[in-house]
Amino acid sequence: MSLSDTLADIEELVTCESPSADLAAVAASADVVARVGARHLGAEPDRVVLDGRTHLRWRFGDGPARVLVLGHHDTVWPLGSLATHPFDVTDGVMRGPGCFDMKTGVVMAFQAIARLTDRSGVTLLVTGDEEIGSPSSRALIEAEAEGCVAALVLEASASGGALKTERKGVSNYRVRVHGLAAHAGLEPERGINATVELALQVLAVNGIADAAVGTTVTPTLMSAGTAVNTVPALGEFAVDVRVRSAAEQERVDVAMRSLVPVLSGARLDILGGPNRPPLAAESSAALFARAAKLAADLGLAALTSAAVGGGSDGNFTAGMGIPTLDGLGAVGGGAHADNEHVLVAEIPGRTALVVALMADLLDGPGV
Incomplete structure (x- = not known):
């Protein structure tokens, strides 16, 4: 040919x-x-x-x-x-x-x-x-x-x-935060701010990476809230993980599933997991x-x-x-x-x- x-x-x-x-x-x-x-x-x-x-x-x-x-x-x-x-x-x-x-x-x-x-x-x-x-x-x-x-x-x-x-092996996660809505101007203290909890969780997730062994744990897409004057009740962000070993993939998975809320009353869902070894x-x-x-x-x-x-x-x-x-x-x-x-x-x-x-x-x- x-x-x-x-x-x-x-x-x-x-x-x-x-x-x-x-x-x-x-x-x-x-x-x-x-x-x-x-x-x-x-x-x-x-x-x-x-x-x-x-x-x-x-x-x-x-x-x-x-x-x-x-x-x-x-x-x-x-x-x-x-x-x-x-x-x-x-x-x-x-x-x-x-x-x-x-x-x-x-x-x-x-x-x-x-x-x-x-x-x-x-x-x-x-x-x-x-x-x-x-x-x-x-x-x-x-x-x-x-x-x-x-x-x-x-x-x-x-x-x-x-x-x-x-x-590298690949894992994909979504970290979903459940908070509580409230009026952002009248009584924000009555709400549980999902955006703030997301920010705290992004920092925690970012700390799971280990550059020395080639492990990257990267927060990517993020969304939260419904209106500019409302304390967000729900939000989530995606996490892209790349690892060189099965042991690292397991370590990251355990760390992701061990995340706990920081704000009183907030709840977390950790969705996803390893995709490719x-x-x-x-x-x-x-x-x-x-x-x-x-x-x-x-x-x-x-x-x-x-x-x-x-x-x-x-x-x-x-x-x-x-x-x-x-x-x-x-x-x-x-x-x-x-x-x-x-x-x-x-x-x-x-x-x-x-x-x-x-x-x-x-x-x-x-x-």
């Missing part, structure tokens, strides 16, 4: 917008992904609809799966983003919403699997809710990973094309070494690796003890940002590496 054909396939995916929260848009995107995938793979996918979200699965061979290839077709970009960020390829740089994260990687997965002499033992899963934490697809991912010797994640690369050999360096070390050797055999530039704060579906497979290598997809940058882009010249070599790595895993005894 020519590079121009590859770019046409990617354009077909990118120009079908697929924000995670829009179920109809994700379903329409799944139709496009299924069509492009079937052209490459000669087979229609299983459509797995969970909580209204459409996921696509291709299984090859009659025996047990050995290699799970992971991708997603949902994006963070809202409908209408193509009007301001149109698909474009100029001077070897591709742009467009979701081109880097991660529709190029989906097309690369199709091409790589299509080039295998024997696909038996490969499962390809392209999910539709990764960008919002995979609430419906997590169990599906874990079920497909069971018994596999490796999971290969075609998410976009880290800076400079580095593979992602370590990802860490992808620890030891989960990817052997696979990275294998990929590095194959890259050298192919005459590609020496592979580099990176630890990143963002999570992916590879966190789930790594959390199961499945050797997992991430960031095998597009080389470029600007995920979730106005400067999202893919370096077109890197696509063929990167795809060849995925082909070689899958073939090696299918032929060998495991990792």
Whole structure:
């Protein structure tokens, strides 16, 4: 397949917008992904609809799966983003919403699997809710990973094309405060101010972080109150947690659930919890070494690796003890940002590496 054909396939995916929260848009995107995938793979996918979200699965061979290839077709970009960020390829740089994260990687997965002499033992899963934490697809991912010797994640690369050999675990919380309303001018002393309690809890939550071990605990979205002249009776804020170890994820969870109100009469609800376990360096070390050797055999530039704060579906497979290598997809940058882009010249070599790595895993005894 020519590079121009590859770019046409990617354009077909990118120009079908697929924000995670829009179920109809994700379903329409799944139709496009299924069509492009079937052209490459000669087979229609299983459509797995969970909580209204459409996921696509291709299984090859009659025996047990050995290699799970992971991708997603949902994006963070809202409908209408193509009007301001149109698909474009100029001077070897591709742009467009979701081109880097991660529709190029989906097309690369199709091409790589299509080039295998024997696909038996490969499962390809392209999910539709990764960008919002995979609430419906997590169990599906874990079920497909069971018994596999490796999971290969075609998410976009880290800076400079580095593979992602370590990802932080992710937890998400909402701290909800129940106070008591009162007139802010006439008798504020009769109220229990949820905004004040929120401020005190934000400081407490911020103190749970531990920079020395890479743990971030970040208060983010916050809201409280109903009117400028009313003591707020209700408020809440969100908390984003990133950790490098399961022990830290547990420590933070205990600390979050141990929060207590400061103001007399206030009540707290702590909602949420761990979302993705860490992808620890030891989960990817052997696979990275294998990929590095194959890259050298192919005459590609020496592979580099990176630890990143963002999570992916590879966190789930790594959390199961499945050797997992991430960031095998597009080389470029600007995920979730106005400067999202893919370096077109890197696509063929990167795809060849995925082909070689899958073939090696299918032929060998495991990792």
